[in-house]
Every structure is written in C-alpha cells, then in structure tokens.
Amino acid sequence: MTTGRTSLTIVLAAGEGTRMRSSLPKVLHPVAGRSLLSHVLSAAPRGTGASLAVVVGPDHHAVADEAKRYRGDVETFVQRDRMGTAHAVLAARETIARGADDLIIAFGDTPLISAATFERLREALKQGAALAVLGFRAADPTGYGRLLVEGGRLTAIREQADANPSELAVTLCNAGVMAFDGHKALAIIEKIGNANSKGEYYLTDAVAIVRDLGLEAVVIETSENEVRGINTKAQLAEAEQVMQARLRKAALDAGVTLIAPETVYLAADTSFGKDVTIEPFVVIGPGVSIADGAVIHSFSHIVETSIGKKASVGPYARLRPGTSLGEGVRIGNFVETKAATIEAGAKVNHLSYVGDAQVGANANIGAGTITCNYDGISKHKTEIGEGAFIGTNSSLVAPVRIGKGAYVGSGSVITRDVPDEAMAVERNQQTNREGGAKRYREMKMKAKAPKDA
Ligand code: UD1
Numbered sequence: 001m002t003t004g005r006t007s008l009t010i011v012l013a014a015g016e017g018t019r020m021r022s023s024l025p026k027v028l029h030p031v032a033g034r035s036l037l038s039h040v041l042s043a044a045p046r047g048t049g050a051s052l053a054v055v056v057g058p059d060h061h062a063v064a065d066e067a068k069r070y071r072g073d074v075e076t077f078v079q080r081d082r083m084g085t086a087h088a089v090l091a092a093r094e095t096i097a098r099g100a101d102d103l104i105i106a107f108g109d110t111p112l113i114s115a116a117t118f119e120r121l122r123e124a125l126k127q128g129a130a131l132a133v134l135g136f137r138a139a140d141p142t143g144y145g146r147l148l149v150e151g152g153r154l155t156a157i158r159e160q161a162d163a164n165p166s167e168l169a170v171t172l173c174n175a176g177v178m179a180f181d182g183h184k185a186l187a188i189i190e191k192i193g194n195a196n197s198k199g200e201y202y203l204t205d206a207v208a209i210v211r212d213l214g215l216e217a218v219v220i221e222t223s224e225n226e227v228r229g230i231n232t233k234a235q236l237a238e239a240e241q242v243m244q245a246r247l248r249k250a251a252l253d254a255g256v257t258l259i260a261p262e263t264v265y266l267a268a269d270t271s272f273g274k275d276v277t278i279e280p281f282v283v284i285g286p287g288v289s290i291a292d293g294a295v296i297h298s299f300s301h302i303v304e305t306s307i308g309k310k311a312s313v314g315p316y317a318r319l320r321p322g323t324s325l326g327e328g329v330r331i332g333n334f335v336e337t338k339a340a341t342i343e344a345g346a347k348v349n350h351l352s353y354v355g356d357a358q359v360g361a362n363a364n365i366g367a368g369t370i371t372c373n374y375d376g377i378s379k380h381k382t383e384i385g386e387g388a389f390i391g392t393n394s395s396l397v398a399p400v401r402i403g404k405g406a407y408v409g410s411g412s413v414i415t416r417d418v419p420d421e422a423m424a425v426e427r428n429q430q431t432n433r434e435g436g437a438k439r440y441r442e443m444k445m446k447a448k449a450p451k452d453a
Pocket residue numbers: 012013014015016055079081082083084085087088107108109143144145146157159173174175176201202203204229
C-alpha cells in the first residue's frame with residue numbers, strides 16, 4: 001500500500017472489440033471463469049482513499065453492471081464517440097477534477113495485471129515523477145506504442161502508425177497502464193491534441209507534454225505476460241494459459257496436490273483447504289470451494305459448488321451450481337448434481353441425477369436414482385431424510401419427501417411421500433427384494449435399539 005495517498009483508477013472499456021468477432025462486449029469475455037474487466041478491477045487499488053471509475057461505450061449497460069457487481073463503489077462514465085484513449089479518460093473528467101493524489105489509467109482488456117504493479121507505478125509518483133508509464137520488452141512490438149528513452153529519461157511514446165523506421169525497431173513498448181500526479185493530470189491530458197495519422201486523441205502524447213512542462217516521466221518495466229492485451233480470441237486463449245499457470249502455481253504453493261497440473265483448469269476464485277488432491281483432467285469453474293482432505297478424481301467438472309472436508313468426487317462427476325457436499329460425502333462416477341445439498345456421510349456412488357434436492361446425512365442413493373425435478377413447466381424439490389436408502393434405478397417424482405431412515409425398493413417410481421422409517425416398493429412386478437428390504441430395516445432397528453434393552 002502506498003500509505004497516506006488517495007487514488008483514482010480509471011479503467012477504459014469503451015472499445016467495441018470488433019476483432020473478437022462476438023456479440024459480447026470484449027471486456028466481458030472470461031479468463032479463468034471471470035470477465036476480463038473483473039480481473040482488472042480486482043487488481044486496482046481498493047479500500048480507504050481509493051476510488052474507481054470505468055469508461056464504457058454507449059450501449060454497454062452490461063459492462064457497467066459487471067463493474068458494479070465486482071466493485072460496488074465504482075462510478076461509470078459513457079464515452080459516446082470513440083475518439084481515442086485521452087478522449088476516453090476525459091469522459092471521467094468530473095471525477096478527475098476532484099484531485100486524487102494518484103490518477104491511474106488501466107485498460108479493461110489487459111486482465112493479467114497485478115495489484116503489485118499498480119503499487120510500483122504509484123511508488124514512482126511518490127518519488128516525484130509526474131507520470132509513470134508501464135513498459136515491457138515485446139517479443140514482437142508490432143502494434144504497440146514505442147517508448148522513446150533518451151539518457152535514461154522517457155521522452156515520448158510513438159504509436160505504430162506514426163513511427164519512423166528507427167522508432168519501429170524499438171522493442172520497449174507501452175503497456176497502456178499509466179499513473180499521473182493526480183493534481184496535474186487534468187491540465188496535462190487537456191493539452192492533448194489529435195494531430196496524428198488516425199486523428200485520435202492519444203493518451204500516450206501525455207509523455208511529451210510532461211517533458212515540455214519540465215516535469216519527469218518515468219518507465220516502470222514489467223513482463224510481457226502481465227500486460228498482454230486481448231484483441232482476438234487467440235490472445236484470449238493465450239491469456240487463459242498465463243492465468244491458468246499462475247493459478248496452478250498458487251494452488252501448489254498453498255499445498256494442493258495436483259498430479260498433472262497442466263491438465264487441471266481452475267477459476268480465479270477457487271478456494272482450497274489443506275491436503276486437497278486433484279487428479280488429472282479436472283475442470284473447475286467459478287464459485288468452487290474445496291475443504292480439507294477432499295479428493296477430486298479425474299474427469300470431473302465442477303461449478304458453483306462447495307465441497308466438504310474429506311469428500312470424494314468422481315471420477316466423471318458433474319457438480320452443477322448450487323451443489324453443497326457435507327463432510328465425507330461420496331459422489332461417484334456419472335453422477336450429476338444441481339441445487340443439491342448433500343449432508344455429511346451421504347453416498348451417491350453411481351449414475352444418478354440429484355437436482356433441486358436435499359439429501360440427509362448418511363443417506364445412500366443407489367445407482368441410477370433420478371430425482372424427477374421438472375414436470376415440463378416448473379422445478380420441484382425432493383427431500384430425502386437422514387439415513388434413507390434409495391434402491392437402484394428409482395425415480396423420485398418431485399415434489400416428494402422420503403422420510404428419515406425410509407427404504408425405497410429398487411426400481412420404484414415414487415410419486416407420494418414416504419414416511420420416516422417406512423418402506424416403499426413401487427413397481428409393477430414385486431420381487432424377492434421385499435425380503436431384503438425387511439431384513440435391512442430390522443438390522444437398522446437393532447442397531448438403533450439401546451444396547452442394554
Ligand atoms: C494502446 C496505446 C499503445 C499501447 C497499447 C497497449 C494509445 C494511443 N495507444 O494502443 O501505446 O502500446 O494500447 O495495449 O493509448 N478505448 C476507449 N475509447 C477510445 C479508444 C480506446 O475506451 O476511444 C479503450 C479500449 O477499449 C481499450 C483501451 O482504451 O481498453 C486501449 O485502446 P486500443 O484501441 O486497444 O489501443 P491500442 O491501439 O491497443
């Protein structure tokens with residue numbers, strides 16, 4: 001934290017992103033399960049004295065909503081005509097005029113930037129610079145603004161379209177992120193004109209203006225990976241690779257066992273307890289937490305799910321949004337869950353669909369059990385009591401409640417509630433399993449009976 005200094009971060013996100021060839025605004029495309037914009041907003045300074053603004057395009061309500069979702073304190077401004085990055089910054093003029101100590105400009109399509117890098121730029125301001133520009137050595141500088149440095153001082157940024165051959169040979173490039181002395185910023189940015197090949201107001205011209213005013217502009221260097229800008233789907237995929245590598249490393253550093261890290265996909269918000277193991281080829285989407293000692297077996301796909309301590313999931317499990325697994329729950333192969341709370345010790349070991357359901361502790365859901373939650377119009381709930389036993393290949397037609405300790409014979413189609421401890425065998429042909437059901441119940445009763453009775 002650059003203590004004692006106030007900041008305003010402006011994130012530019014008004015671009016159309018035509019090269020993405022998508023109807024979704026560019027900054028809403030996801031990396032590691034979250035929008036590009038959300039990554040930038042998470043890295044931007046926050047807390048006391050830190051304010052935040054996002055500049056969006058004229059029809060970008062969805063972008064403004066996404067910004068608010070991640071940062072309730074954000075102000076949004078609309079840039080009606082896209083006339084360049086300096087013009088975009090000035091869309092937020094009224095908030096710049098309030099005069100934070102540090103004015104930070106970031107791009108909504110540069111999602112890999114870290115909070116530490118914003119701090120490094122701010123540190124340069126604290127040391128007296130009027131402008132700190134984030135630079136990097138580009139493997140291929142084509143398309144980027146070139147940072148022109150003379151005698152160790154940044155003198156100008158030259159956009160590709162305006163550069164001469166010797167300037168084009170420069171590989172030190174502008175990442176796009178800048179920090180201004182917030183009390184001088186407005187005067188500097190208002191001086192920027194549009195006398196260039198594109199007729200746009202380039203924020204990058206601020207460097208030459210700062211120099212002409214006799215103030216200091218500096219370069220803070222970072223790695224190319226941190227400042228990859230996303231303009232195409234190919235670049236989106238590259239950013240995903242970089243982000244996944246970071247997330248896997250962070251998980252390993254935190255003690256998660258990843259047997260083949262490069263085959264596991266994580267989300268930016270995945271949280272892990274101690275001694276979690278994830279086998280190869282697992283895909284984790286947003287909103288997943290995995291508690292101590294849980295094991296995720298291969299080929300599982302998990303989204304918006306909380307996994308309890310020592311639970312075991314998969315192989316080949318699909319846990320959909322709203323799934324919550326208690327301690328020691330076992331979810332086996334080819335099981336799908338959705339909006340399902342499955343309490344401690346319950347087992348759903350094979351080939352089941354458990355949706356809109358509450359499953360009590362230690363219940364046993366046999367292979368092929370289906371909660372028939374949808375009647376074609378609305379969704380209904382299935383409740384399964386603690387310790388209930390659902391025989392294989394049963395259909396539980398919701399809304400329905402299976403009582404605590406109840407027994408459902410295999411192959412049943414249950415359309416009415418089954419009381420606690422009751423036995424239900426609902427099928428056309430009755431078989432020898434009724435005897436099994438009785439014996440099972442007697443056994444449970446015995447186990448429950450007081451020892452000295
Ligand atoms: C910009 C920089 C370039 C730098 C590169 C890094 C300028 C003039 N050039 O070029 O030096 O190397 O980024 O990626 O700043 N935007 C608006 N409104 C506008 C124009 C742009 O909101 O009128 C937003 C875009 O949505 C985007 C960002 O500003 O998030 C950058 O604009 P873009 O057109 O991508 O600039 P580049 O040509 O990449």
